[in-house]
Amino acid sequence: MAEQHSSKSIMWAVIIAAAVLIAIIFPFTVKHTGSAADSANSSDESDVRIQPVAKFELAKVEAPAVSSGPKDGLTVFNSVCAACHATGAAGSPKAGDKAAWAPRIAQGKDVLYKSALGGKNAMPARGGAANLSDDEIKGAVDHLLGLVK
Ligand code: HEC
Known part of the structure; x- marks a missing residue:
């Protein structure tokens, strides 16, 4: 056993x-x-x-806005616009540079929105991020303007 x-x-x-x-x-x-x-x-x-x-x-x-909900202005700025506007590359008005932005602001917000949406000279339409909505681009413009208030 x-x-x-x-x-x-x-x-x-x-x-x-x-x-x-x-x-x-x-x-x-x-x-x-x-x-x-x-x-x-x-x-x-x-x-x-x-x-x-x-x-x-x-x-x-x-293309940061492909898959999720609308991006706020800061997010769009950081991911798209900062490529030029953080440093003033390509002759862009540098973020936070009041002197550079004063004449732009004088044109009125609608002109700035239109430039950001449709492009202006060296700036491609929507900063090159064609998938972003109008509101997301406008939010980024508002963010840029908020930096030079
Ligand atoms: C490829 C570089 C580049 C990127 C990316 C870019 N910009 Fe620009 N931006 C420029 C340049 C260059 C100018 C100046 C254009 C001019 O007046 O000749 C400009 C000008 C502007 C102006 C002033 C327009 C005017 O009518 O005076 C606004 C507002 C602006 N950009 C917003 C944005 C926003 C918002 C984004 C992101 C969604 C963005 N830009 C991304 C290059 C860029």
């Missing part, structure tokens, strides 16, 4: 040890050989699962 019992325990110990070994080794063999059709499928699948995330991140950098 005792003998039978212990041989049963050994059998289970061996089965469990084998299962553990397989569980540990199997992923490595799959990765190294790439032979199992399943592993090819699953790596294809993981590529597919990774890609949309990567694409989304890229899209987010280029």
Whole structure:
């Protein structure tokens, strides 16, 4: 009886040890050989699962307002307009530079909105972010004007 019992325990110990070994080794063999059709499928699948995330991140950098709700002026400014207006690049009036903005402000807010929406000289329409709504662009203009009040 005792003998039978212990041989049963050994059998289970061996089965469990084998299962553990397989569980540990199997992923490595799959990765190294790439032979199992399943592993090819699953790596294809993981590529597919990774890609949309990567694409989304890229899209987010280029066009911040694609996927979520309306952006506020500060967000639009930081992600789009700051490329030029933070430094005054391309001859743009620098954010916060009262002297640069005074003659612009004198034109009236509607002219500024129109320039930001439709572009002006070196500034592309909507700062190049064609996907942004009118309100988002106007919010960014308001943010710029708020900096030089
Ligand atoms: C590619 C660079 C660039 C980007 C990006 C850019 N601007 Fe400009 N912006 C300019 C330049 C250059 C001017 C000056 C245009 C001129 O008067 O010749 C300007 C002028 C302006 C003016 C004054 C327009 C006027 O009629 O005097 C406003 C307002 C303005 N930008 C808002 C924005 C907003 C809001 C954004 C973001 C949505 C933005 N800009 C993004 C380059 C840029």
